[in-house]
Amino acid sequence: MLFLRLPAVLLSxxxxxxxxxxxxxxxxxxxxxxxTTGSFGDRETAVGALATSGDAxxxxxxxxxxxxxLYVRQSDNLVxxxxxxxxxLALTEAISGxxxxxxxxxxxxxxxxxxxLRGIIEAAVGSLTLxxxxxxxxxxxxxxxxxxxxxxxxxxxxxxxxGEKDARIKRSMSEARAASVLASDAPAAQKVEAIALVRERxxxxxxxxxxxxxxxxxxEVKDAATAGAEAIxxxxxxxxxxxxxxYGISLGSVLLLAAIGLAITFxxxxxxxxxxxxxxxxxxxxxxxxxxxIRTSAPHLFDxxxxxxLPLAFLVAGGIGILIERxxxxxxxxxxxxTLLATWGLSLVLQxxxxxxxxxxxxxxxxxxxxxxxxxxxxxxxxxxxxxxVVFALVVFAALILxxxxxxxxxxxxxxxxxxxxxxxxxxxxxRVDALTFGLGSGxxxxxxxxxxxxxxxxxxxxxxxxxxxxxxxxFGGVGNxxxxxxxxxxxxxxxxxxxxxxxxxxxxxLVLVFIILFIxxxxxxxxxxxxxSVE
Amino acid sequence: xxxxxLLQGMDRGLxxxxxxxxxxxxVLPLLNQLMPPGSALHVPSWxxxxxxxxxxxxxxxxxxxxxxxxxxxxxxxxxxxxALGGYCMGMYLMRQIGSRGVYGNPVLPDFMVFLNYKELPWxxxxxxxxxxxxxxxxxxxxxxxxxxxxxxxxSRVTGVxxxxxxxxxxxxxxxxxFRNDMGLGGNNGMTDFKDILGFSVQADSxxxxxxxxxxxxxxxxxVISAAIVGSRFxxxxxxxxxxxxxxxxLGYRVEGYKLFVFVLSAAMAGLAGAIYVxxxxxxxxxEFSPANSIExxxxxxxxxxxxxxxxxxxxxxxxxxxxxxxxALPEVWLFAxxxxxxxxxxxxxxxxxxxxxxxxxxxxxxxxxxxx
Numbered sequence: 076m077l078f079l080r081l082p083a084v085l086l087s088x089x090x091x092x093x094x095x096x097x098x099x100x101x102x103x104x105x106x107x108x109x110x111t112t113g114s115f116g117d118r119e120t121a122v123g124a125l126a127t128s129g130d131a132x133x134x135x136x137x138x139x140x141x142x143x144x145l146y147v148r149q150s151d152n153l154v155x156x157x158x159x160x161x162x163x164l165a166l167t168e169a170i171s172g173x174x175x176x177x178x179x180x181x182x183x184x185x186x187x188x189x190x191x192l193r194g195i196i197e198a199a200v201g202s203l204t205l206x207x208x209x210x211x212x213x214x215x216x217x218x219x220x221x222x223x224x225x226x227x228x229x230x231x232x233x234x235x236x237x238g239e240k241d242a243r244i245k246r247s248m249s250e251a252r253a254a255s256v257l258a259s260d261a262p263a264a265q266k267v268e269a270i271a272l273v274r275e276r277x278x279x280x281x282x283x284x285x286x287x288x289x290x291x292x293x294x295e296v297k298d299a300a301t302a303g304a305e306a307i308x309x310x311x312x313x314x315x316x317x318x319x320x321x322y323g324i325s326l327g328s329v330l331l332l333a334a335i336g337l338a339i340t341f342x343x344x345x346x347x348x349x350x351x352x353x354x355x356x357x358x359x360x361x362x363x364x365x366x367x368x369i370r371t372s373a374p375h376l377f378d379x380x381x382x383x384x385l386p387l388a389f390l391v392a393g394g395i396g397i398l399i400e401r402x403x404x405x406x407x408x409x410x411x412x413x414t415l416l417a418t419w420g421l422s423l424v425l426q427x428x429x430x431x432x433x434x435x436x437x438x439x440x441x442x443x444x445x446x447x448x449x450x451x452x453x454x455x456x457x458x459x460x461x462x463x464x465v466v467f468a469l470v471v472f473a474a475l476i477l478x479x480x481x482x483x484x485x486x487x488x489x490x491x492x493x494x495x496x497x498x499x500x501x502x503x504x505x506x507r508v509d510a511l512t513f514g515l516g517s518g519x520x521x522x523x524x525x526x527x528x529x530x531x532x533x534x535x536x537x538x539x540x541x542x543x544x545x546x547x548x549x550x551f552g553g554v555g556n557x558x559x560x561x562x563x564x565x566x567x568x569x570x571x572x573x574x575x576x577x578x579x580x581x582x583x584x585x586l587v588l589v590f591i592i593l594f595i596x597x598x599x600x601x602x603x604x605x606x607x608x609s610v611e
Numbered sequence: 612x613x614x615x616x617l618l619q620g621m622d623r624g625l626x627x628x629x630x631x632x633x634x635x636x637x638v639l640p641l642l643n644q645l646m647p648p649g650s651a652l653h654v655p656s657w658x659x660x661x662x663x664x665x666x667x668x669x670x671x672x673x674x675x676x677x678x679x680x681x682x683x684x685x686x687x688x689x690x691x692x693x694a695l696g697g698y699c700m701g702m703y704l705m706r707q708i709g710s711r712g713v714y715g716n717p718v719l720p721d722f723m724v725f726l727n728y729k730e731l732p733w734x735x736x737x738x739x740x741x742x743x744x745x746x747x748x749x750x751x752x753x754x755x756x757x758x759x760x761x762x763x764x765x766s767r768v769t770g771v772x773x774x775x776x777x778x779x780x781x782x783x784x785x786x787x788x789f790r791n792d793m794g795l796g797g798n799n800g801m802t803d804f805k806d807i808l809g810f811s812v813q814a815d816s817x818x819x820x821x822x823x824x825x826x827x828x829x830x831x832x833x834v835i836s837a838a839i840v841g842s843r844f845x846x847x848x849x850x851x852x853x854x855x856x857x858x859x860x861l862g863y864r865v866e867g868y869k870l871f872v873f874v875l876s877a878a879m880a881g882l883a884g885a886i887y888v889x890x891x892x893x894x895x896x897x898e899f900s901p902a903n904s905i906e907x908x909x910x911x912x913x914x915x916x917x918x919x920x921x922x923x924x925x926x927x928x929x930x931x932x933x934x935x936x937x938x939a940l941p942e943v944w945l946f947a948x949x950x951x952x953x954x955x956x957x958x959x960x961x962x963x964x965x966x967x968x969x970x971x972x973x974x975x976x977x978x979x980x981x982x983x
Contacts, residue, residue, distance in 0.1 A: 420952020
């Protein structure tokens with residue numbers, strides 16, 4: 076904001092000008108005309124009149140004037156804005172905003188300004204933004220004034236408040252006004268009233284205002300300000316907790332995505348799939364390939380790239396999963412430790428294969444437009460990317476629950492999980508169910524890879540970072556229980572984020588690991604153990 | 612009596628094998644020291660260093676095999692015990708540098724001066740004495756193994772759950788040791804060692820002695836393992852591996868058996884790490900990475916779990932392959948290692964040693980059939 080640098084004296088001068096200027100109410104061309112003629116005093120009046128006119132076209136003209144870029148053409152007295160463009164000036168007509176080609180400085184008179192006028196112009200531009208037709212600009216101006224808390228902006232704010240229709244902006248302006256009142260020498264009663272208004276706002280800026288007030292005043296006002304600051308501190312602390320919970324949920328959703336496929340394969344088959352992380356990696360690389368193809372052949376589809384990548388990643392990872400099950404894992408049932416070693420070997424092979432094909436360095440996966448940016452919810456800062464990943468994790472989770480509960484495949488899978496020999500005796504083709512389950516778990520890992528490609532580096536080592544965390548989640552939540560996985564992932568995510576501010580990211584993670592190690596001792600079958608009568 | 616106890620578990624093959632290990636540990640260093648460099652029989656010191664390294668790996672593999680092959684505990688965290696032993700030795704070696712470091716501080720190692728330490732952290736005291744470090748080399752890994760095993764075995768955490776816990780343990784330790792404020796060198800670890808027991812670690816004669824020490828430690832490990840496995844205790848151990856619940860129902864305190872062998876194995880791994888560090892000249896948190904521990908498991912699997920010779924042979928074969936392949940075809944190494952994991956579990960559940968005895972029995976039955 077230009078007027079942030081403006082001395083208070085000039086602003087109060089502006090305030091009086093504003094009131095005087097509102098009586099003039101002349102149209103823009105006439106005012107602009109009077110800007111270029113007459114004494115500096117007359118010009119000051121004209122600037123004030125322009126400021127109160129609230130005409131959006133006035134702002135660039137005033138800015139040009141302050142920068143010494145406003146010219147009058149000698150031939151027809153037309154006012155022009157000239158921006159330096161090499162040796163020439165790129166000219167635009169000041170009032171209409173039309174381009175007037177380029178020209179040399181000869182034949183043009185520069186409108187002169189002095190420092191006093193420059194100051195008044197800056198303030199005028201500021202108040203023009205307070206009355207700008209664009210609501211966002213008005214709001215920004217009000218917010219800036221709130222942080223500035225200057226008694227001299229009171230008049231401008233009063234005037235703007237009178238004309239404001241938008242309730243939210245009106246609120247911002249009255250808060251800014253309250254902050255200005257607190258900085259002025261208004262009577263104590265008014266100040267206490269203002270403190271109440273600022274206190275309701277309840278964010279860090281409000282806290283700063285109240286702290287400053289408490290430091291510079293005494294008596295009734297000081298008490299009110301101190302109490303208000305304390306209340307705001309509590310509000311902020313509550314929001315901080317909420318923000319940590321959100322970060323925790325966000326981390327939890329990532330853990331959930333990575334672990335949920337593992338929960339299926341581990342739960343159903345008792346198979347430790349060490350190559351699970353590599354399935355996630357394959358999903359991420361599928362996204363990369365899809366985006367590359369889209370970039371070269373159909374750039375307009377880029378926003379849909381993730382949606383296209385989802386089914387493909389599911390098929391690629393799921394297909395490879397079934398292949399692995401048929402070629403390796405089915406020979407190792409009943410020998411979980413050997414499966415662990417074989418799948419670890421497999422993960423090495425997959426990593427090296429991807430490294431040989433795509434190279435060892437990180438690959439660039441872009442974010443579609445609907446996943447970038449952020450929004451404010453109260454004092455929470457929520458990025459769209461994270462929000463979509465949380466939503467996606469929940470959707471995948473819900474879909475999986477439906478699949479397990481409502482489809483024949485789900486029924487078979489549950490039966491095999493609970494009692495394999497019995498299920499087999501009832502005529503369920505357990506090898507087929509095993510293959511499909513493994514494919515499903517791997518496919519979901521592939522889906523997770525699409526989501527994780529948005530927040531992590533897509534490199535051959537992508538999967539390794541998640542494998543231990545995923546195991547922790549599954550073991551913590553309880554094997555063979557998807558809700559356990561959901562609770563486990565969210566709990567671990569939140570605990571991790573709450574530890575981070577106190578212990579640092581690495582130590583927090585170590586503490587979580589130690590906690591899980593101890594937890595498994597207490598409940599070796601996890602948070603929600605599957606009840607059954609089978610002995611291991 | 613102790614000798615009888617130690618020798619009772621050894622059959623003829625194992626006795627020969629221990630003698631072979633000792634012979635390697637004696638003859639190669641002697642050839643290095645006594646033969647002139649030009650002679651055909653001269654063993655260059657890089658070979659000694661390599662052999663010493665392999666022997667340390669073999670001892671680590673033996674430790675893994677003791678718990679996995681004989682007691683059914685698949686530990687994916689033995690690399691952590693190895694690294695802890697290594698760190699204890701590293702701390703001793705760091706203190707021996709004295710004022711010869713880059714910063715020339717007589718007490719503080721270089722990295723501490725660099726990180727603005729004012730005085731030695733409490734856990735560094737005593738490491739200037741070799742005897743103290745030597746005790747710590749066994750004590751620190753044993754204590755960790757005891758703490759972990761005490762909780763885990765008592766609450767009957769078994770199978771893959773235990774594997775995951777041990778993996779989480781080594782992962783947590785890796786993260787912890789990467790931190791600079793641990794006071795253990797952070798991500799750079801410890802290096803630039805000068806002396807061990809007053810002898811320069813760079814000298815050929817020291818290398819020769821270290822190579823012998825590796826062979827001796829391995830032979831000792833083999834003898835002790837054989838004694839344990841061959842005793843009544845060892846029989847119970849194998850029974851725990853095969854039918855843990857049944858042993859419990861029979862009245863054995865299963866967790867005691869497991870805990871003892873787990874702690875012993877951790878101490879062996881610690882010793883291996885301690886001899887390893889002066890030979891490679893560096894110890895850093897990378898040694899804690901879960902991948903290292905799993906690699907140690909594959910040495911055992913390749914050689915043959917449940918045998919004492921197997922892990923030694925497996926460790927040497929795999930590491931020789933690694934040395935050769937990472938030099939000749941670096942791209943291929945991970946493919947080969949991965950394929951080895953898969954192939955061994957699928958086709959060679961008893962490892963190379965198992966394959967050898969399979970061939971021998973097949974040959975024997977053929978011979979037995981021939982006259983008929």
